[in-house]
Amino acid sequence: MYKLELPLAGEIPSVDLLAKTTPAANSFTIQNALADQYLTVAKRLPIFQQGGKPQVLLVTGSKTGEGCSTVAANLANSYAKLGAKVLLIDANASRPRIHYLFNLPNQWGLTHYLVGACQLAKVTQRYSTETHGLYVMSAGDPARDALQLFSGRVMRQLLESARQHFDVTILDSPSVSEGAEALVLASLANATLLVSSVKLWQHKNLAAAVDQLERVTPNIVGVLKMDAKQGALEDYFEQQQREALKRVNARGGGLNLLRRHANLPKLKR
Numbered sequence: 001m002y003k004l005e006l007p008l009a010g011e012i013p014s015v016d017l018l019a020k021t022t023p024a025a026n027s028f029t030i031q032n033a034l035a036d037q038y039l040t041v042a043k044r045l046p047i048f049q050q051g052g053k054p055q056v057l058l059v060t061g062s063k064t065g066e067g068c069s070t071v072a073a074n075l076a077n078s079y080a081k082l083g084a085k086v087l088l089i090d091a092n093a094s095r096p097r098i099h100y101l102f103n104l105p106n107q108w109g110l111t112h113y114l115v116g117a118c119q120l121a122k123v124t125q126r127y128s129t130e131t132h133g134l135y136v137m138s139a140g141d142p143a144r145d146a147l148q149l150f151s152g153r154v155m156r157q158l159l160e161s162a163r164q165h166f167d168v169t170i171l172d173s174p175s176v177s178e179g180a181e182a183l184v185l186a187s188l189a190n191a192t193l194l195v196s197s198v199k200l201w202q203h204k205n206l207a208a209a210v211d212q213l214e215r216v217t218p219n220i221v222g223v224l225k226m227d228a229k230q231g232a233l234e235d236y237f238e239q240q241q242r243e244a245l246k247r248v249n250a251r252g253g254g255l256n257l258l259r260r261h262a263n264l265p266k267l268k269r
Contacts, residue, residue: 006194007222007223010224011225012034012226013034014227034074038075039081042082043082056170057168057189058170058171058185059192059193060195061209062209063177064095066197066226067197068195069098071224073102075193079168079170084168085166086133086168087135087166087169088136089110089137089162089169090138090172092139093142093146094174094178096138096140096142098138102136105138110139111140113137113154113158114154120158123138124136150184177205183212183213183216189219191219193220194220194223195223195226197225198225198227
């Protein structure tokens, strides 16, 4: 059995699990809980502790389907909410998803820029919401020679330019098991976050992914556990209840006021 020796970056429960384990929770409280979980992970990652310089973070997994694109998108949004200027790049040329998650066009993207088909400004889209510091670069057309493109001079120049103009750049990468693209991208990044589902937490695929990544770079900053068990969610809601109770007590209210106005879900025991 493989024993994980990397730091745990955090735990993200699945939406289905949240709905089943917290009957009183509604979609609003569930989404808030998830957003807060990602915000906690963003604050915990040490990418701002590298001498205060702008950083490139790679998000990858041991196998396909572990939620790397969802993690990359939520972390990008979290860093933007924290006040950073963020560039999110979809570097998964064979399975692009970032433009779907943000409902953005993919007519021009990373692969177009890397082959010289367009200027950088044409593939950098500002995501216009309450989060003003988030910019997105979709993947573009699927590229059969993605490995060659990612290994080339233009990709290195792109990331260097990103470091000059953005506080954080996040790369959504193919999984390690899909080929060498993730390894090449990891060698170009300052930090790598490995995403793994609970089912693969102590699986040989996770061990193999860590081994392959550490052969090319020592920059793995942690592992993010997806589809975590109920404990992480209960800890979150209990913390929310404690903080709400403190606010109510500070105003001179009591438990009835808390229940009436805090709109907190009842934990299942």
